[in-house]
Amino acid sequence: MKWQFSNDAPIYAQLIEQIKVGIVSGAFPPGERLPSVRDLATEAGVNPNTMQRALAELERDGLVYSQRTTGRFVTEDKTMIETAKRSLAERHVKTFLAAMLRLGFQREEIMTLLRQETGEEGEFHGGSGV
């Protein structure tokens, strides 16, 4: 897994986000044991305490669970992973829309652009062509 951090958000929040992506994308498959806090922290190059905090938060959300002796595991509950996937997707869409609105696109134009990009429509009507 590749870890990347931006400057504007707390690191633990970014860790939560990236582990969620890992779970949703299957890098951490359902029911699989997660590496230890220290190993994860070393891999991501972050403070183990911060990693611990992120995992604790994920545990509270139910995406991971811990067994006292054997460590932390990814949840086997597929619907929960699906929900997480959905909420991640919604967030991305919201950020995307906000950015497009800032650029001055209207709803219709955005939809057209999207269809064109995904290859559903051959022709492009108007827009600023950024």
Add this chain to the structure above:
Amino acid sequence: MLRKLLKHEFRATGRIMLPLFLILLATSVGANLSIRGMLDTDNRFLNILGSLLIVAFVVAVIGVCVMSMVVMVQRFYKNLLQDEGYVMMTLPVSTHQHIWSKLIVSAVWFALTILIVCLACLIMAADVTVIGEIVSGCQDLFRHVTAYYAINGTAIVAEFLVMCFVGCCAMCLQFYASLAIGHSFPNHKMAWSVGWFFIIQFAVQFLGGLLIALLDESWLHHLLLGWTVGWNISGMAAMHLSMILMILGELFYGAVFYFLTTYFLKRRLNLE
């Protein structure tokens, strides 16, 4: 912990001193061969080689004596006051243990140096018979001394050796103290160290002179006079007394230097 310090101290100094000793012993064998054969032959080449071997031996003897002092002083300076000081001065050992380890190791090497130089001279002196002669000569000397002064000559020799040994240690401590003081300054540490060495040297001589001048008129002088003249104590006893006084004096200087070194290493340490 002192034992462990000593172990690593011997490791560090042994790798310089032992090869030096080996070189000295090798040159002494060379000198031996030279004396036995080369110098007496008519072959000019062998003559020159022989005298070169003798020169090498003399240089080696002087070199080993000088180097043992240099190595011990340099070891203190490099190990405690240079970069390595960051590692050494943060070990879980006390400053006292540091100084003692350096002092003990130096003392052992000084003693070994004297021993090896004697051994090298014996080797150089060719025949085994010479060694026997020297030993019997010494015995003779002791016997004469003992007979003449009616007192134990070996005691004097022992006192003399102790005095030399304590003197070496006090000298070492004088170097340590001046280095420790000099390196507490922020700049020109080495120049300050040399300066302090001479200041200390001057102070010691000044105090010594003052002490003698004072003693001349003091009760102690009269007491000594009383012993030798009034109570008719032999000159030998006075000799013993002065030897012991000198040893005590050296011990006193050594102690002063020791406490100066400890104070400056503990309280005024200022590594670069």
Add this chain to the structure above:
Amino acid sequence: MAVLECKDLCKNYGRAAALDHVSFAVEPGHIVGLLGPNGSGKTTLIKLANGLLTPTSGEILVCDTAPGKATHAWVSYLPERTSIPTWMTTTQLLDFYQDFYADFRRDAAEEMLQHLNIQPRQRVKQMSKGTREKVQLIMVMSRAAKLYLLDEPIGGVDPATRDYILSTIIGNYNPEAAVVISTHLISDVEKVLDEVIFINQGRMVLQASVDQIREEKGMSVDELFREVFKC
């Protein structure tokens, strides 16, 4: 109990004040960045904590004890300059640390040295400057100490070595211990820190947690540093 504590700590060199009434505490389990421009007093502070300097006034305590023989057994110190004896071989160096520190994990050190392909009979003298720095860091991080004091561990090394050093620190420190890392290269260490202490011209400017700074100010520690220490 604080692992490292300064109470009104002052240190003067002659008339110049290197540290001016500094007070803070470092709790166990935290990785703390001691951040400040060059010459701000970081090294002086770390030397004081190691007993290599004596405070002019005030106090510095390691586990409630003034620096000395006892605290040296708890503190693992990486000096600013490489200072392992150069004449030693790697094995002799391992012997040395094992002899003096009861908490030295020799097997961990050997494993890390092997990972770097450093031969047991190789002398420190024969190593490159970068390798010497790594070897010293390995010795320091192989101890299960109560406090790690790392003075500029990533100054003057290439980015790949920087990553190696930081991951060695994270991967090896004792979790009950505190780690203090002094540096001016903030963006590189920011992710590994719990907490930062800013000092400038011998005065403490700020002590805060990294996530707190990001949450409250919406900027990274690096950005905050540039703002606070703007010339």
